[in-house]
Amino acid sequence: MVSVQNRRIVFSFLLLIIVVFSSYKADSECDFKAIYNFGDSNSDTGGFWAAFPAQSGPWGMTYFKKPVGRASDGRLIIDFLAESLGMPFLSPYLQSIGSDFRQGANFATLASTVLLPNTSLFVTGVSPFSLAIQLNQMKHFKVKADELNRAGGLHILPPSNVFGKSLYTFYIGQNDFTSNLASTGVDRVKQYLPQVIGQIAGTIKEIHGIGGRTFLVLNLAPVGCYPAILTGYTHNVSDLDQFGCLISVNKAVKYYNALLKKTLSETRTELKNTTIIYLDTHKVLLDLFQHPKSYGMKHGTKACCGYGGRPYNFDQKLFCGNTKVIGNSTVTAKACRDPHNYVSWDGIHATEAANHRISMAILDGSISDPPFTLNNLCRS
Structure with a gap:
């Protein structure tokens, strides 16, 4: 029979284990303390609309129930990643009111490019906030945060030791690919x-130079399946594959992604003690376009919000949410009532449902090269 003294010893030992385990779990909830994102409209959480306020409905209708500066009906991939890491949605760097940068900042803006937009490579209609500008914003942000922290700090800024413990994400390049596609062709x-x-590789190296150590780079989507490209790029029926996507365009996308993967591998070798992950989001999105019903959806290459009906519900003259006189009629590009059944939100961007599918693949590590499972590092 166990004595009272022994029972007390056992109980105290168990209590110690619980306390230690609880303390360990709290301290190890997430290896990353912040996220810094660079990108275009696919990951812009309000930067462009903070700079040029104008957004109206039906943007944001699914999750936020109102426009919140996102080019979707709901959450973006970066939103899902932040949620999975137990962090709030990223505040846009350009948003002066209501922002909280303690756990990161978002430098992405709608229509941003990797290369400078004032070169002859680009037509008008792209954002002035290219990747080089976003990088400069990041550097300035870090310098000012360090200065203010030494002076006592602000409650909305991260501590100086956060930058080396942060996740740096890149979802950019689509506008470099598509901005001149219709006018110059795939080969150009x-x-x-x-x-x-x-x-992109050079930007990673520069951020590494100021302390960044973990990078996630999302590859280019199968834009040859986008309603906007299918209606804006001159082609014949023979140019389409069995799923209705443009063969030549998606071949060029595969070329880009293969080169991106190779370059990131070389950069990984060059930068020691650094994690650089290539995320094959293209694989998931292509499967969604090709087999929407396998994911509980109904429509692949048809936009939810648009004008024009079958087969794409997209008109280059009338974008989602806008009203215009076409012919003798005043028409509006309206949203469908069931965006969860669509891969494409507005012909250019993904729905929340599609973004959620892609995010799950990122979190479970199934599209990471080399293998990298966020679910093992942070609570979901």
């Missing part, structure tokens, strides 16, 4: 894609 676009990839 392919010529400057190595410059685009070189700039």
Whole structure:
């Protein structure tokens, strides 16, 4: 029979284990303390609309129930990643009111490019906030945060030791690919894609130089399946594959992604003690476009929000949410009532449902090269 003294010893030992385990779990909840994102409209959480306020409905209708500066009906991939790491949605760097940068900042803006937009490679309609500008914003942000922390700090800024414990994400390059696609053709676009990839690798190196150690780079989506490209790029029926996507365009995308993967591998070798992950989000999104019903959806290459009906519900003259006189009628590009059944939100961007599918693949590590499972590092 166990004595009272022994029972007390056992109880105290168990209590100690519980306390230690609880303390360990709290301290190890997430290896990353912040996220810093660079990108275009696919990951812009309000930067462009903070700079140029104008957004109206039906943007944000699914999750936020109102426009919140996102090019979707709901959450973006970066939103899902932040949630999975137990962090709030990233505040746009350009948003002066209501921002909280303690756990990161978002430098992405709608229509941003990797290469500078004032070169002859680009037509008008792209953002002035190219990747080089976003990098400068990041550097300035870090310098000012360090200065203010030494002076006593602000409650909305991260501590100086956060930058080396942060996740740096890149979802950019789509506008470099598509901005001149219709006017110059696939072959001309392919010529400057190595410059685009070189700039992304160079940006990673610069951030590494100021303390960044973990990088996630999302590859290019199968834009040959986008309603906007299918209606804006001159083609014949023979140019389409069995799923209705443009063969030549998606071949060029595969070329870009293969080169991006190779370049990131070389950069990984060059930068010691650094984690650089290539995320094959293209694989998930392509499967969604090709087999939407396998994911409980109904429509692949048809936009939820648009004008024009079958087969794409997209008109280059009338974008989602806008009203215009076409012919003798005043028409509006309206949203569908069931965006969860669509891969494409507005012909250019993904729905929240599609973004959620891609995010799950990122979290479980199934599209990471080399293998990298966020679920093992942070609570979901």
